[in-house]
Amino acid sequence: MISVDYTFVLKDVIGENGLEKIDIGKYENDVSKAIDTIIEDHEKGKLSFLNLPSDFSPVQEIESFVRDMPFSYENIIIVGIGGSSLGIQAIYQALLPYYNNIFGKPKVFFLENVDPETIYEFFENIEIEKSIAVVITKSGSTAETMSQFMILKDVFDKKFKEKASERIIVITDPEKGDLLKIAKKEGFKTFAIPQNVGGRFSVLTPVGLLPAELAGIPSRKILEGAESVLNKIKNKDIFKNPAALVAVILLEYFKRGRNIYVMFPYSSKLYLLADWFRQLWAESLGKRYDKSGKEIKWGQTPVKALGAVDQHSQVQLYMEGPDDKIFGFLEVKNKRKDMKIPEILEEYSSTSYLRGHKISALIDSEKKGTELALAKNGKPSFTYTFEKISPESIGEFFIMMEMQTAIAGEILNLDTYNQPGVELGKKLTYAFLGREGFDLSAVRDILTKVKK
Amino acid sequence: MISVDYTFVLKDVIGENGLEKIDIGKYENDVSKAIDTIIEDHEKGKLSFLNLPSDFSPVQEIESFVRDMPFSYENIIIVGIGGSSLGIQAIYQALLPYYNNIFGKPKVFFLENVDPETIYEFFENIEIEKSIAVVITKSGSTAETMSQFMILKDVFDKKFKEKASERIIVITDPEKGDLLKIAKKEGFKTFAIPQNVGGRFSVLTPVGLLPAELAGIPSRKILEGAESVLNKIKNKDIFKNPAALVAVILLEYFKRGRNIYVMFPYSSKLYLLADWFRQLWAESLGKRYDKSGKEIKWGQTPVKALGAVDQHSQVQLYMEGPDDKIFGFLEVKNKRKDMKIPEILEEYSSTSYLRGHKISALIDSEKKGTELALAKNGKPSFTYTFEKISPESIGEFFIMMEMQTAIAGEILNLDTYNQPGVELGKKLTYAFLGREGFDLSAVRDILTKVKK
Numbered sequence: 002m003i004s005v006d007y008t009f010v011l012k013d014v015i016g017e018n019g020l021e022k023i024d025i026g027k028y029e030n031d032v033s034k035a036i037d038t039i040i041e042d043h044e045k046g047k048l049s050f051l052n053l054p055s056d057f058s059p060v061q062e063i064e065s066f067v068r069d070m071p072f073s074y075e076n077i078i079i080v081g082i083g084g085s086s087l088g089i090q091a092i093y094q095a096l097l098p099y100y101n102n103i104f105g106k107p108k109v110f111f112l113e114n115v116d117p118e119t120i121y122e123f124f125e126n127i128e129i130e131k132s133i134a135v136v137i138t139k140s141g142s143t144a145e146t147m148s149q150f151m152i153l154k155d156v157f158d159k160k161f162k163e164k165a166s167e168r169i170i171v172i173t174d175p176e177k178g179d180l181l182k183i184a185k186k187e188g189f190k191t192f193a194i195p196q197n198v199g200g201r202f203s204v205l206t207p208v209g210l211l212p213a214e215l216a217g218i219p220s221r222k223i224l225e226g227a228e229s230v231l232n233k234i235k236n237k238d239i240f241k242n243p244a245a246l247v248a249v250i251l252l253e254y255f256k257r258g259r260n261i262y263v264m265f266p267y268s269s270k271l272y273l274l275a276d277w278f279r280q281l282w283a284e285s286l287g288k289r290y291d292k293s294g295k296e297i298k299w300g301q302t303p304v305k306a307l308g309a310v311d312q313h314s315q316v317q318l319y320m321e322g323p324d325d326k327i328f329g330f331l332e333v334k335n336k337r338k339d340m341k342i343p344e345i346l347e348e349y350s351s352t353s354y355l356r357g358h359k360i361s362a363l364i365d366s367e368k369k370g371t372e373l374a375l376a377k378n379g380k381p382s383f384t385y386t387f388e389k390i391s392p393e394s395i396g397e398f399f400i401m402m403e404m405q406t407a408i409a410g411e412i413l414n415l416d417t418y419n420q421p422g423v424e425l426g427k428k429l430t431y432a433f434l435g436r437e438g439f440d441l442s443a444v445r446d447i448l449t450k451v452k453k
Numbered sequence: 454m455i456s457v458d459y460t461f462v463l464k465d466v467i468g469e470n471g472l473e474k475i476d477i478g479k480y481e482n483d484v485s486k487a488i489d490t491i492i493e494d495h496e497k498g499k500l501s502f503l504n505l506p507s508d509f510s511p512v513q514e515i516e517s518f519v520r521d522m523p524f525s526y527e528n529i530i531i532v533g534i535g536g537s538s539l540g541i542q543a544i545y546q547a548l549l550p551y552y553n554n555i556f557g558k559p560k561v562f563f564l565e566n567v568d569p570e571t572i573y574e575f576f577e578n579i580e581i582e583k584s585i586a587v588v589i590t591k592s593g594s595t596a597e598t599m600s601q602f603m604i605l606k607d608v609f610d611k612k613f614k615e616k617a618s619e620r621i622i623v624i625t626d627p628e629k630g631d632l633l634k635i636a637k638k639e640g641f642k643t644f645a646i647p648q649n650v651g652g653r654f655s656v657l658t659p660v661g662l663l664p665a666e667l668a669g670i671p672s673r674k675i676l677e678g679a680e681s682v683l684n685k686i687k688n689k690d691i692f693k694n695p696a697a698l699v700a701v702i703l704l705e706y707f708k709r710g711r712n713i714y715v716m717f718p719y720s721s722k723l724y725l726l727a728d729w730f731r732q733l734w735a736e737s738l739g740k741r742y743d744k745s746g747k748e749i750k751w752g753q754t755p756v757k758a759l760g761a762v763d764q765h766s767q768v769q770l771y772m773e774g775p776d777d778k779i780f781g782f783l784e785v786k787n788k789r790k791d792m793k794i795p796e797i798l799e800e801y802s803s804t805s806y807l808r809g810h811k812i813s814a815l816i817d818s819e820k821k822g823t824e825l826a827l828a829k830n831g832k833p834s835f836t837y838t839f840e841k842i843s844p845e846s847i848g849e850f851f852i853m854m855e856m857q858t859a860i861a862g863e864i865l866n867l868d869t870y871n872q873p874g875v876e877l878g879k880k881l882t883y884a885f886l887g888r889e890g891f892d893l894s895a896v897r898d899i900l901t902k903v904k905k
Binding site for chain 2: 008013014015082083084086087098099100103104105113114115116117118119120121122123124126127141142143144145147148151152154155178179180182183200260261268269270279280283284286287288289298299300302304307308309310312313314315316317318319320321322323324325326336337338339340342343345346349350351352354355356358359360361362363364365366367369370371373374375376377378390420421422423425426427428429430431432433434435436437443444447448450451
């Protein structure tokens with residue numbers, strides 16, 4: 002349901018900044034080896050993300066859990082951050098009406114950032130008695146999530162008394178972590194994030210699927226969409242595998258000085274997919290060392306832009322600025338809803354040409370216009386075309402991006418699945434909060450200089 | 454009310470990637486000349502953005518208009534895009550409760566993107582009879598705005614009949630453009646965007662001030678905040694002028710290969726200020742040619758990140774990836790609201806250290822932890838500290854960023870106020886929509902190659 006068109010990266014079309022097919026084709030061995038490694042790691046059980054779309058048992062559990070819920074609810078509160086939030090936000094934006102269904106029910110809310118002002122305002126206003134909460138952290142110990150969970154638990158306990166435990170659902174590691182222990186003690190229903198699936202690769206686990214189902218989105222179809230494309234993204238022919246193709250295009254352009262990858266959906270509904278992807282690409286591939294210990298400081302910065310909005314903000318820079326970007330558009334072929342611009346105001350030149358057009362014609366024309374103008378300026382771009390926004394196509398996109406990232410990581414010979422760079426900041430935060438066993442010794446040198 | 458701390462760009466503190474004071478001080482003449490030119494252009498009337506904070510007559514008009522409105526309203530619909538939307542979104546996010554006051558009244562909505570699905574869903578659900586609309590376009594002809602205005606006008610005409618014109622307010626050029634003509638004919642109330650104030654510099658005109666006042670935010674205070682800092686941002690001593698200081702830091706780091714500027718608010722309320730700034734910096738300074746016609750392809754890509762959320766998405770890349778970024782944090786000293794983490798769950802190590810802390814302590818610790826960890830890795834950053842989020846501090850930030858951008862543009866010797874790079878895309882869009890006088894001849898060469 003999603004196709005990739007790379008016409009506007011080709012040298013024949015955009016000139017000297019373009020690629021020849023051989024520039025892509027030369028990665029054939031790299032891609033082949035990468036795919037072998039990824040599949041092998043899955044068969045060995047070292048990795049699991051690619052196995053998720055073929056296993057419908059979590060979906061069955063989710064479906065029956067939601068079907069059998071003993072009460073109704075009007076608010077879903079998601080407590081989570083990063084990989085425990087971004088995928089859910091993307092699913093809701095794409096598949097619920099308007100923004101987070103604010104005109105309808107159930108409404109969905111996120112306790113994500115530890116922003117004191119918004120958290121206060123949330124608890125001041127939310128109708129707790131109509132709410133359920135889903136608390137998500139793979140480690141079971143994320144500071145932002147645990148602190149908000151503690152506030153929420155306290156509020157739920159006071160409101161629901163002994164019934165509070167029915168209203169809190171936990172998604173975490175199946176075997177370890179404090180949140181799992183708490184859940185067992187309190188009697189919260191728990192769902193598992195399988196071993197060997199990292200947070201940023203977890204959207205096709207209950208992390209994404211349970212919130213979807215709770216909001217009335219058929220989680221099974223998200224998984225079916227992902228499953229439908231499995232063979233395609235394992236294909237070793239780069240030109241027949243969109244995950245490999247885009248991985249190679251992005252790697253090649255990074256080598257050529259394009260350290261910024263702009264993901265540019267021409268659809269408000271797909272904007273947060275770019276935000277979800279931003280974590281996946283940045284955290285997986287932004288690495289100081291490769292697997293052999295060599296310093297590489299690799300990292301292509303993913304930037305999200307929104308069409309047509311950012312034509313009025315970023316396109317001036319994209320057109321005329323440095324040759325440091327590669328653009329990936331997302332477009333939607335068949336819109337689920339559309340509106341016609343009414344046949345009024347015929348006497349003005351800036352309205353008469355719009356009359357009678359559909360809004361879809363306007364946004365489609367803007368995308369084509371921007372793409373061609375960039376091409377004319379020698380700026381490379383490619384396009385993902387969604388046949389339609391649906392649970393299936395969103396699922397397909399998730400697994401395609403995950404495979405693309407995994408392939409890129411193998412070709413770069415780095416550890417795609419760790420995040421050693423965030424440890425120091427976390428430890429310092431703990432130290433500032435007085436957590437036992439943590440101190441500021443790692444930055445004592447800097448602190449001394451600052452105080453001078 | 455806003456101070457800048459540049460400790461963590463200093464070589465003494467962060468090592469070889471840092472700057473010495475002389476690296477900043479050497480811009481003394483450049484800055485002095487730039488400020489002279491900007492002030493002179495204002496005195497001559499060539500530019501106006503810096504004059505806005507001293508002129509309270511638009512605010513008076515806005516105050517009495519809002520005070521005397523003959524009906525009440527529960528929904529404010531803003532129709533505008535780019536500079537006619539981003540500043541308003543930033544004001545609302547900072548100064549209305551929760552997100553766009555969705556728990557209260559008036560609620561605020563944006564018709565910005567020409568996304569057919571969200572526009573359909575909006576009109577399907579919005580209670581028109583409780584709504585007013587503000588239609589904003591400097592040129593009076595922006596395609597996205599005019600098309601949505603046409604739909605809205607049609608809907609309002611049907612609902613309110615001859616009273617519709619009371620419900621639509623127009624902000625546009627005071628002398629020209631189709632929207633002005635339509636407003637006069639229909640009897641809409643109009644407010645002016647002064648001559649010589651471009652869209653992205655217009656937030657301190659009625660563009661930002663009227664929507665603020667309509668939502669109950671005292672627009673006068675926004676302007677007062679901006680006025681309070683005028684002398685400071687005209688100071689020729691770089692180290693006493695935060696606008697000049699940051700301009701110089703960013704220019705110097707761009708020269709040193711840092712083509713990405715991450716604006717990193719540690720506050721959900723200030724996140725959209727980064728989005729507003731993104732247009733200002735990108736569109737003003739992303740230029741192919743300087744004023745002498747020399748090709749420069751300048752452009753530092755502004756990226757918005759949100760603390761603490763993006764610690765779980767981007768910080769891995771920021772810590773370990775290429776040395777291609779300079780970071781500007783925004784932090785808030787005194788929170789308007791706060792919450793205490795309850796003293797529960799003492800028996801778990803991942804909750805016991807959080808007990809009794811305020812949420813503000815957590816986010817402040819995370820900011821300090823991230824800043825120090827970046828510094829330890831030799832990554833430069835500076836911080837804007839807001840004493841408090843208020844109409845005054847938001848106004849101050851707006852004018853400070855505008856002056857910073859103007860100074861940078863003068864030092865780079867480019868035209869800060871035009872956007873020639875967006876013209877081609879616009880013309881092609883018109884051509885695709887069949888607008889008279891527009892065709893695809895500019896990209897015929899590319900289209901021929903694509904068809905092959």
